[in-house]
Amino acid sequence: MTVKVSHTAEVQNLFKEASGLNNEQGSPRLKQLTLRIISDLAKIIEDLEVSDDEFWTAVDYFNRLGGRNEAGLLVAGLGLEHFLDLLQDAKDAQIGLSGGTPRTIEGPLYVAGAPLAEGQVRMDDGSEDGVATVMFLEGVVRDTDGQPVSGAVVDLWHANTLGNYSYFDKSQSDYNLRRRIVTDAEGRYRARSIVPSGYGCSPDGPTQECLDQLGRHGQRPAHIHFFISAPGHRHLTTQINLAGEQYLWDDFAYATRDGLIGDIQFIENAAAARDRGIDGSRFATLEFNFELQKAPAPVAEQRSARPRALQQV
Template sequence: MTKVFDTTEVQDLLKAATNVGSQDGNTRAKQIVSRLLGDLFKAIDDLDMTPDEIWAGVTYFNKLGQDGEAALLAAGLGLEKYLDIRMDAADQEAEINGGTPRTIEGPLYVAGAPVLDGVARIDINPDQDAGPLVIHGTVTGTDGKPVANAIVECWHANSKGFYSHFDPTGAQSEFNLRGAVKTGADGKYEFRTLMPVGYGCPPHGATQQLLNVLGRHGNRPAHVHFFVSGDNHRKLTTQINIEGDPLIWDDFAYATREDLIPHVVEKSGGGALGLKDDAYKEIEFNFVLSPLVQGKDNQVVQRPRVSVTA
């Protein structure tokens, strides 16, 4: 097996390619690119990768970009979960505990949903295959006190496993199954919606293409996403799974956490709530926000997100 990584020629190439040692460019960017490119060069040596394999990888990244699935792949390969693991560990070291567990955001959030007071009905489009669902609870701090004026954002899939704004059928209106509410002095929130199902990666997309090579499925259990933010508290990114889904512990995105599987209760009286049927399902889930760290929110993630004006 030919190995050239440690030769002067390759080390000089690595330094030249990343411009290390120059005052030009961004120092942090050069540090990161130098490490990643060096790790790639060494992996090519160690695994004796062929030119055909390298160019297959380059071609794959072209397809990944064309399909717009880089964020989806980040979830599917555990990169997004890994970031959560690191933030969990940082919280543990800082002795921050007692808040609702975080879990991945995923790639399908859309900013701009109208904010309503306390209660939001978010099933804009009829869906004959989905029964009514009410999700409600209270937002508190780790001291147990309600957080007034907290913003709770919610988004989830329809009965076909599609999200509005990303639905390939074009069947959903803007902000269908997406909403935001502001809590009152009691910290309470409520979403009136329809029961979601899990989804799978686009079958012909780049993410599923790689998962097929790895012998993995690309499916998620039914779940509901949330952002929860409040004054003097860190913004929470989390999601709940729908109890009983067979894929809860086989989520291709590794987002399931024990404390994020609330009980689903059968209820009646949906007509009085304006729901499509009298019988409906209810989930109570209470959010606990952790305080700012030295006056700052150290868990806000800056990343490109779709934004639409409602």
């Protein structure tokens, strides 16, 4: 028979004290959240009969998770980041907001301050010339009335051919495969880059350790991340997963959504490659257009205040 004490006055008073509810200092919101979290954890411990060994194994796991900076990876892998998108979708539907390119997860690998440019920009530093397939990416940013949005900032980032991101991968140059592009008068953005690779969680990391215990893989399809912002329009956080990828609809991070599939085209044509300034005959093209909602309030023009990596100076 399971012994339950979390409902007793003694334990409830303990948790209120631990949450700071018996003093006037600190954050009332954090106190509210802390009380709910520790109370719910206590119920889980009781209801599922969590042993001391299981409890302290979990504590050790979270220590190791933080030590590897993988908390953001795990919340994506457990579907929690996707849940936040689904929750916001439901809130939008409730107040009648519709249209626009679907949102999807940001992931933990954004770095602020990428170079800002107008017109076509080259995103890669040339370090994978002869290995990577050159990719020409372009599209138009429009509003929900179909009108082009001039002066929008398309902030995009993606992995290299090894599935690694600059800043986190110290072998890459600063801001490799990261750029901010200002749309032209027709709302168009253009970039020359390379076809990114899909990738998986570090096989020796705590996120993959958890996924192994759940019987799940930790793989992602090749994809490109986007922040898109413009005055008067709602900030969009999204990404496009590339068509034809093995894990397109089996993304461990649950980022693939209808309307966010990039139909990449691979071309073998030496003359066309030469016209585009490419050695060899193979390159890829990808066109993807975005639609921005009008901002219901000024705060909606800004991305979330989620802590993110800052480029080292």
